[in-house]
Amino acid sequence: MIPDPKAIIQFVKVTKRYHNRITALESVNVSIHKGEFVVLVGPSGAGKSTFIRLLVREELPTDGKIIVAGRDITRVHEKDLPYYRRNVGIVFQDFKLLPNKTVYENVAYALEVADEPDDVVRDRVPRILRLVGLANRARNYPNEISGGEQQRASIARAMVHNPKLLIADEPTGNLDDRNTAEVVDLLLRINDTGTIVILATHDSGVVSALKKRVITFNTGKITGDQPAKSGHRGGVA
Amino acid sequence: MMLVRLRRIIGLGLVNFWRNKWMSVAAILIIMMTLIMMGTFVVLSFFAGNVSRALKNKVTVQVDFIDDATEANIQDLQEALSNQIGVVATYISKEDALEDFKSRSDIKQGTRDLIDATNNPLPRGLRIRSLELDNLSRVEAIVKLPAYTKIIYNFSYDDNKLLIERINNGTKFIQRTAAYLTVIFVIVAIFVTLNTIQMAIYARRDEIEIMRLVGASRAYVKIPFYVEGALYGATAAFLSFIIIFFGTRYFSNLSQSFLLSLDMNILNSLKGHFGIIIISQLLVGLFLGVVCSEISIRRYIRT
Numbered sequence: 001m002i003p004d005p006k007a008i009i010q011f012v013k014v015t016k017r018y019h020n021r022i023t024a025l026e027s028v029n030v031s032i033h034k035g036e037f038v039v040l041v042g043p044s045g046a047g048k049s050t051f052i053r054l055l056v057r058e059e060l061p062t063d064g065k066i067i068v069a070g071r072d073i074t075r076v077h078e079k080d081l082p083y084y085r086r087n088v089g090i091v092f093q094d095f096k097l098l099p100n101k102t103v104y105e106n107v108a109y110a111l112e113v114a115d116e117p118d119d120v121v122r123d124r125v126p127r128i129l130r131l132v133g134l135a136n137r138a139r140n141y142p143n144e145i146s147g148g149e150q151q152r153a154s155i156a157r158a159m160v161h162n163p164k165l166l167i168a169d170e171p172t173g174n175l176d177d178r179n180t181a182e183v184v185d186l187l188l189r190i191n192d193t194g195t196i197v198i199l200a201t202h203d204s205g206v207v208s209a210l211k212k213r214v215i216t217f218n219t220g221k222i223t224g225d226q227p228a229k230s231g232h233r234g235g236v237a
Numbered sequence: 238m239m240l241v242r243l244r245r246i247i248g249l250g251l252v253n254f255w256r257n258k259w260m261s262v263a264a265i266l267i268i269m270m271t272l273i274m275m276g277t278f279v280v281l282s283f284f285a286g287n288v289s290r291a292l293k294n295k296v297t298v299q300v301d302f303i304d305d306a307t308e309a310n311i312q313d314l315q316e317a318l319s320n321q322i323g324v325v326a327t328y329i330s331k332e333d334a335l336e337d338f339k340s341r342s343d344i345k346q347g348t349r350d351l352i353d354a355t356n357n358p359l360p361r362g363l364r365i366r367s368l369e370l371d372n373l374s375r376v377e378a379i380v381k382l383p384a385y386t387k388i389i390y391n392f393s394y395d396d397n398k399l400l401i402e403r404i405n406n407g408t409k410f411i412q413r414t415a416a417y418l419t420v421i422f423v424i425v426a427i428f429v430t431l432n433t434i435q436m437a438i439y440a441r442r443d444e445i446e447i448m449r450l451v452g453a454s455r456a457y458v459k460i461p462f463y464v465e466g467a468l469y470g471a472t473a474a475f476l477s478f479i480i481i482f483f484g485t486r487y488f489s490n491l492s493q494s495f496l497l498s499l500d501m502n503i504l505n506s507l508k509g510h511f512g513i514i515i516i517s518q519l520l521v522g523l524f525l526g527v528v529c530s531e532i533s534i535r536r537y538i539r540t
Binding site: 085090114115161 | 238245256443444446447448449453454455
């Protein structure tokens, strides 16, 4: 694959095999550009989650390069990983909030680990909580709020340090229709600010309503890459 | 910035310690068990040492001389014995022997009155005290040299040999067994502590993964766990010290009645050592808490 200088994220012939037997991704080439909203679809085990795990450097590819903002992240030293991850926001299907911290503390944690000063934390956390509609839940623990609220808290945590890339892995998998619509709307608003959003989902309703670029995975390969329908912001009614 | 980071990291440890209350209580109790076990063995071996020293001090053997023995012969034996390390041989003149006899309350007054300074059949002797009971066999070897046997009328070691050996073997057995048991119990207790903290951290492995994924550095993830571990250790050290202190006091009062003849009070003799006991308990507690946390957390921090 020819290097794409305009791409912010580029997978070059990326292969991931587990125990040298199971191929989760095979020679995947893909470029993602500034401000894009990309939807990853495909059946379970098709490679979407592996793609995401490689992108956040939870795992290393067996072969190939993953270039993010001009840097091959497969070569990032372990001690520099936290710095890379602070530029990436991640939202999971099971929210992954810290159970012993309040909503406020969960969001603040992402700033504190990046050594942001106290006044920045005090200013930014309430603002992002208002943005996701959780201002009145700041002092609650995750087990005291609904699934939809937990997911919004996890989006707030992912967004609070203004990352250039937001990755959402099945963020609506555990949510009802109303909460799904709210979460998707939030992702679109985040994308409107220029942040790249990568959304992996099973929900065909979400995919068709969004009208964004859709990359289809099947048995570890990309079998389709459908561009966004131009001029459409998308959204789930 | 460094200060802010330090404050945040320590704050996280303190908050986690408080919010994971039950986990903290379990870990503290387990470390406490280890420390109480170690402390009890220290106090007991201190106590056993004191008792065995007191008993050994009470053990004396005596050589009585025939009337024909010359002062030079006696002095010769006294010097030969006193040259042995840890052996003291005190000369008992006929007058001393009489004084001792007169002051003995276990002999009837009538019998005591039979003897006085003008009619004193009591022999001269040497009272031999040895710091180590093992040395008595060397004392015996010297006393039984042909040069001395002819001037000796009675050697009390012959009568008490069995009893002395029993005391000696008994105290040695107790000390050795206590040392082995201490080592075994401490090793078991360390493994139990490690296991408890491992389970506490295993229950929170997801948290560690989340912390890493939102960009926390290794130190930011690990140090709060160390702080928690240190708090487990410090709290356990403090509580176990209180228990050992009051336990020793109770035991001391209880034992005083039957140890009166040995004139010893464990609490008093331990008083000067309480500082060292609490400091060593604190150090062992902190070591256990922090090192077990480090060993347990290591496997969950890969990337």
